[in-house]
Amino acid sequence: MLKHHKFILLLALALFVLSSTAFNAFSLQAAASTKSAGTYSVNATSLNVRQAANASSRGLGTLKHGTKVSVSKWSGNWAYMASGKLKGYVSGTYLTKVSSSSTAQASSTSSTTTLGQKEVNAASLYMRKGPGTNYSTIGVLTKGTKVTVYSIKNNWAYILSGKTKGYVSAKYLSVIQSSSSSNNGGSASVPPTAPKPAPTPSKPSSGVRIVTAAYLNVRSGPDAGTKAVGVLKAGNAVTVQSTTGSWAYIVFGSLKGYVSVNYLSASGQRIICIDPGHGGKDDGASGNGLLEKDINLSIGLKVRTLLENAGIKVVMTRTDDTFIPLQTRVDIGEQAHADAYVSIHTNSGDGDTSANGIETFYNTTGSVQRGNDSIKMAGFIQQRMVQEMGSEDRGTKFGDLHVLRENSLPAILVEVGFITNKKEATQKLASDKYRNLAAQAIYLGILDYYNYKGQ
Numbered sequence: 001m002l003k004h005h006k007f008i009l010l011l012a013l014a015l016f017v018l019s020s021t022a023f024n025a026f027s028l029q030a031a032a033s034t035k036s037a038g039t040y041s042v043n044a045t046s047l048n049v050r051q052a053a054n055a056s057s058r059g060l061g062t063l064k065h066g067t068k069v070s071v072s073k074w075s076g077n078w079a080y081m082a083s084g085k086l087k088g089y090v091s092g093t094y095l096t097k098v099s100s101s102s103t104a105q106a107s108s109t110s111s112t113t114t115l116g117q118k119e120v121n122a123a124s125l126y127m128r129k130g131p132g133t134n135y136s137t138i139g140v141l142t143k144g145t146k147v148t149v150y151s152i153k154n155n156w157a158y159i160l161s162g163k164t165k166g167y168v169s170a171k172y173l174s175v176i177q178s179s180s181s182s183n184n185g186g187s188a189s190v191p192p193t194a195p196k197p198a199p200t201p202s203k204p205s206s207g208v209r210i211v212t213a214a215y216l217n218v219r220s221g222p223d224a225g226t227k228a229v230g231v232l233k234a235g236n237a238v239t240v241q242s243t244t245g246s247w248a249y250i251v252f253g254s255l256k257g258y259v260s261v262n263y264l265s266a267s268g269q270r271i272i273c274i275d276p277g278h279g280g281k282d283d284g285a286s287g288n289g290l291l292e293k294d295i296n297l298s299i300g301l302k303v304r305t306l307l308e309n310a311g312i313k314v315v316m317t318r319t320d321d322t323f324i325p326l327q328t329r330v331d332i333g334e335q336a337h338a339d340a341y342v343s344i345h346t347n348s349g350d351g352d353t354s355a356n357g358i359e360t361f362y363n364t365t366g367s368v369q370r371g372n373d374s375i376k377m378a379g380f381i382q383q384r385m386v387q388e389m390g391s392e393d394r395g396t397k398f399g400d401l402h403v404l405r406e407n408s409l410p411a412i413l414v415e416v417g418f419i420t421n422k423k424e425a426t427q428k429l430a431s432d433k434y435r436n437l438a439a440q441a442i443y444l445g446i447l448d449y450y451n452y453k454g455q
């Protein structure tokens, strides 16, 4: 008897969930045409800001009555807004429109920041290893060369030309004028141009966005009725090439198609957790007058500066000579929802003073995706480290290390050199110049990782 009741109750609940889902889908579409982006004023005494567009998601903060917020998009009756540094979803019921936004229009007309296929407009253009003129050149492109732009930051475009990837100054790239560029060999990986986006309040500007839904269908057309061509997961960084109504045409690796803009982050904010190993009572390894904890911190702080200058948010497990337990370090990265975890250490030869060089560890415990991402990131950072430091390449290795094994984030641990090797310790690890090079290498390896994830 009780069982029967339970069954009927479950059935009723299932029907309710199904019908309310259908209703949400309907109201979401209806709302898109009536809600608009712009400045709104909070009309409740206190308004919760949430992580997702529903009342049960995590609270990120509260807004006071009269606070002006900038709404960039709508998800049903939930507005995605920014108020100072606080960003998140609030119920539209408690917002009053103040002014219309013209920013969406303005950004759509800017051609200098769009991604996709571009043409070199300078007589010759250097392609470089990193985003700046201080990086070494890896090639020269001539006027009219067609390239694929993956991302643009601080006027440096990360591009593909033929089979080579690298950075060029974005100001020497322009939109391709001719409509028939079909016989260009380099265009094989470029998706067909999506239809011109219709003006819409929920339009995100082009660029990198993060998937916010647990699973997100990629479809062949800008319509929920079209065929699904793939699935994205929360945290995937996609490149938005254009938008059509509330649909974004995205590229993610070889996957291309349309997704609902409601499940993409408003900005491509990227977060990295940097973990300078040891600290405080824990010196780590020592040798040649040096302590591991000092080297790790020095390099870690330099990596932070480089990342922050590139617009990447950094979470540090320590910024001074403090002892932090291993699990606390992992928790710091996870609680910040960082994209990846990078631990910096200095090696010890354990009696073998001839041991030298660089090695990077990963751990494949956890999801296959995390394991694969960790292996990739270890490879990128190891390669950059060996290049920049000119040290022996000891390769990437599986490491049964707490901060890697107990971590749900893609994580690596780089050993920047041997403190017990006299030459390596005194000439490189003790030198500010080499610490800068190590930081530069770790930074570039992280950019490599983002480019691999974002394409």
Ligand SMILES: [Zn+2]
Binding pocket: 277, 278, 284, 285, 292, 345, 346
């Ligand atoms: Zn260590």
